[in-house]
Amino acid sequence: LTLAEKASLVSPSEYIILKTLLESRDKYDYMSEDILRSKLNFIDSEFTISITKLLNMKAISEERIQGKKAYRITFSGLDILAIKMLYVNKILKNLGLIIGEGKESNVYYGYDFDDNVIVVKFHRVGKSSYKNIRKLREYTEKKSWISITMDNAKKEYQALKCLNENYALVPKLFGYSFNAIVMEYIEGTSLAKSKLSNPKKVLDNILGTVRIAYTNCKIVHGDLSQYNVIIDQNEIPYIIDWPQWKKEDQNLLNRDLNIILTFFKNKYNVIEDIDEISKFVKGE
Ligand code: ATP
Ligand code: MN
Ligand code: MN
Ligand code: MN
Incomplete structure (x- = not known):
């Protein structure tokens, strides 16, 4: 499945699971099934179906902690949350093909609500092992890769925002959500x-x-x-x-x-x- 297809398949209760796992990313490396269930109060079948679906699309990953199932959100899961938020905020209507894979991001074509071509950059810190080690040293406090990635996206957003406000020759900034930056497509x-x-x-x-x-x-x-x-x-x-x-x-x-x-x-x-x-x- 492409990222766009995955995002279109996620149901409201699955978004709630992703959001819950995201919010507790620094508290639990993996959140146990019991704690997750108690936070959600879904009916049993709904919980099981949702978790299975999210695992299948690799939006979450599973681990056994002391014999019990536990979960965490993946980079794909984060991408999906960002796409959803950008859609709701009328910034991104559709995601297109991938333009390129950088060392710390995946960059996609997208379409806004007037069908103009735009660019979506999904940050993913920790793609290359060299950068992993360097970044780990920078962050002495215990922070998840997801948090470090979102910090990175926020930094890029802040830079582009100021540069846009000062008429610099950089892509126009259209939006920002979780790990994603939406900007003008520069053809060239x-x-x-x-x-x-x-x-x-x-x-x-x-x-x-x-x-x-x-x-x-x-x-x-x-x-x-x-x-x-x-x-x-x-x-x-x-x-x-x-x-x-x-x-x-x-x-x-x-x-x-x-x-x-x-x-x-x-x-x-x-x-x-x-x-x-x-x-x-x-x-x-
Ligand atoms: P790097 O490995 O260089 O650090 P990165 O993950 O930080 O990469 P970028 O350099 O921002 O990501 O983008 C990767 C590639 O995607 C660029 O080299 C360029 O080809 C394309 N790209 C990024 N932003 C745009 C844009 N606004 N318009 C057109 N193409 C873009
Ligand atoms: Mn680059
Ligand atoms: Mn570079
Ligand atoms: Mn870069």
């Missing part, structure tokens, strides 16, 4: 694969966005590269992929600028002075 190719006719202008536009991020939103992207810039038909560059931003971090800013300036120097022989550019983006 990555900066890495583009053949630019006016590279100097494109670089200026990218630096303009970095400047807005720093001076208006007080943030540094943190993963800026030719792979996180999409060039559209009018050769306008849009910077994507914002969840790892840090507040006014000088080292990170210099790293971001170095990567972009090196790319333009090597591929287009456009040469800029890093110190001058650094001052420019900081508004100095």
